Amino acid sequence: MKRLKCVVAYDGTLFAGYQVQPKKRTVQGEIETALKKLHKGADVKIIASGRTDAGVHAKGQVIHFDSELQIPLSKWDIALNSLLPDDIVIVKTEEAEQDFHARFDAKGKEYRYFLHRSPKRDPFSRHYAFQYPYSLNISAMKEAIVHLLGTHDFTSFCSAKTEVEDKVREIKEIELIEDNGELVFRFVGNGFLYNMVRILVGTLLEVGVGDRDPESILDILDKKDRSYAGKTAPGHGLYLWNVFY
Amino acid sequence: MKRLKCVVAYDGTLFAGYQVQPKKRTVQGEIETALKKLHKGADVKIIASGRTDAGVHAKGQVIHFDSELQIPLSKWDIALNSLLPDDIVIVKTEEAEQDFHARFDAKGKEYRYFLHRSPKRDPFSRHYAFQYPYSLNISAMKEAIVHLLGTHDFTSFCSAKTEVEDKVREIKEIELIEDNGELVFRFVGNGFLYNMVRILVGTLLEVGVGDRDPESILDILDKKDRSYAGKTAPGHGLYLWNVFY
Missing domain, CATH: 3.30.70.580 (Pseudouridine synthase I, catalytic domain, N-terminal subdomain)
Structure with a gap:
């Protein structure tokens, strides 16, 4: 075997x-x-x-x-x-190895989230990127990102539906890559909770349009309550990019 | 009105x-x-x-x-x-203008054909590029292209099903753009016959894999018979890119 x-x-x-x-x-x-x-x-x-x-x-x-x-x-x-x-x-x-386990042995993951920045639909990316028509303050988003990096209890950034008890995770990198009308969010961490990347993206977008201050991230993390974070961004922009062992 | x-x-x-x-x-x-x-x-x-x-x-x-x-x-x-x-x-x-006509006033068109060069399927390009596993001699294809440029009777590169009588067209540009595992064919001409771009791509691929000489294009054009040209490349790699007026 x-x-x-x-x-x-x-x-x-x-x-x-x-x-x-x-x-x-x-x-x-x-x-x-x-x-x-x-x-x-x-x-x-x-x-x-x-x-x-x-x-x-x-x-x-x-x-x-x-x-x-x-x-x-x-x-x-x-x-x-x-x-x-x-x-x-x-x-x-x-x-x-005989005892390799795809889930338990995973040391980390990389996710990417694709945003199609345009007021107009693009037929070719409709299933592959989230169309986002509003202008974004990228430097405010980068300030918010600093508060998310590192080890935190991410209860506020996790779907309330989850059954996982320990909600402490480490985010090692969050990168924003701007490319020709696209904005790609790159997340690397030791693990991500249910809906966590999509809630992080949704919250960062609310910072980007000015609905939240970058510093509000500290308060959201503190509250340990999903209702304080932003909307869950739609699934079709999200890619499980890499699993590290 | x-x-x-x-x-x-x-x-x-x-x-x-x-x-x-x-x-x-x-x-x-x-x-x-x-x-x-x-x-x-x-x-x-x-x-x-x-x-x-x-x-x-x-x-x-x-x-x-x-x-x-x-x-x-x-x-x-x-x-x-x-x-x-x-x-x-x-x-x-x-x-x-009141007398503008999208079809009759078109002075030229640009088509692009996307090839996904890999022995492996790519789930994300399956509807948007033709997966092509074989290695290609690009310089032989460029030699063949020289014979296609200019004004010719393209009967051999036209589906036999067409009703158009005048099959003389001018191809102004054919460019091969290699990009990270993709090969893009760019065609600009004053007009293209039924299936013409797809038959041109199919024939150029046969030159690329070595099944035909670049010079065979001259003979194919001469014959004015569809059966002398290559296979019709599949539709899902083709894009009507631009129409010129």
Whole structure:
């Protein structure tokens, strides 16, 4: 029995999210269906670094699973990709240690959030970036970012729906990349809570348009209450970019 | 009565093409439906610079139509875009001369064709670029391009289904732009026949992989027979980029 580790990319547009749900099209469901075909009808369970919501994309999701198939390592991608739908691709397959765990061993993650800055819709980015028509004070946003970096209790930046108890996380980097009408938010941290990146983006945008002061971040963190932070930015601008082990 | 000229962009993925067809979702159909709503139920016919096929995109399609509505010029885009689906956007509206004709007055067009050069599918470009896994001899393709430039009878590069009689066209520019795993073909000419850009791309790719000599272009042009040219490249890599008047 081998433990295999795959890097997976997917366009989240047509999925109800990563995790299997009854009667919904999910990323996990499609990959497990492909693995089942490859294993002649035997169920193969996959474990991911974490879930992604409906509409959220991935460039570098990581999964693991066990298999007894004698497929050369270099052929795994080809075998799986031939059975997967067009909107999921296995980017890379490696053999992992027997006790490797895609979720528990993850040391950190990178997310990116894409903003299409224009008063006008763009048909080509409608599923891939959040269209944002208002002008932004980037330097105010950068001031706010300074208060978010480091280790904090991010309860205020977490969906109230979560079941996780320990809400302390470390954000190592937040970068704003301006590029030709796009603004990309790049987040690197040791882990992110449910909806955390989207709430961070929503709150930073409220700073950018002047609805909040950069210093208000300190107060939001202090309150440990979701209602003090900004709106949750829509899922279709978000990409799970990389998982670090 | 005013004649209005609009620049229109659309993602061709979910359309059966530009032109109205019974029971199919078309770009023309969606724009005429929006105009009908705006004109309180009165039919408004639009004329485009030309058709695009199923799956083909547009960044700069041009249409014209006549209207008696007293909408300020700067508000036309907003009014129409609020009634159009997400995959079509009116980029710009201008008032045109009374006798302006989007098709007959077009002096030239620019098309671009996007190739995603990789042995692996990319979920994000699956509808927006043609995935091409083979290595290409770009300098051989550039030699072939020299033979295509200028004024020629392009019968061999035109779908046999066409009804157009005069197949002489002038290609002013063909540029190959290599960019980070993508190859973009840029075509500028006074007009293009049915499927012409896609057949040109298909034939140039056959030169690129070494299945044809660059000089074979001279023979293909000479033969005036579609069967001598290469395969028609798929529609989803093609963009009507610009129409010149």
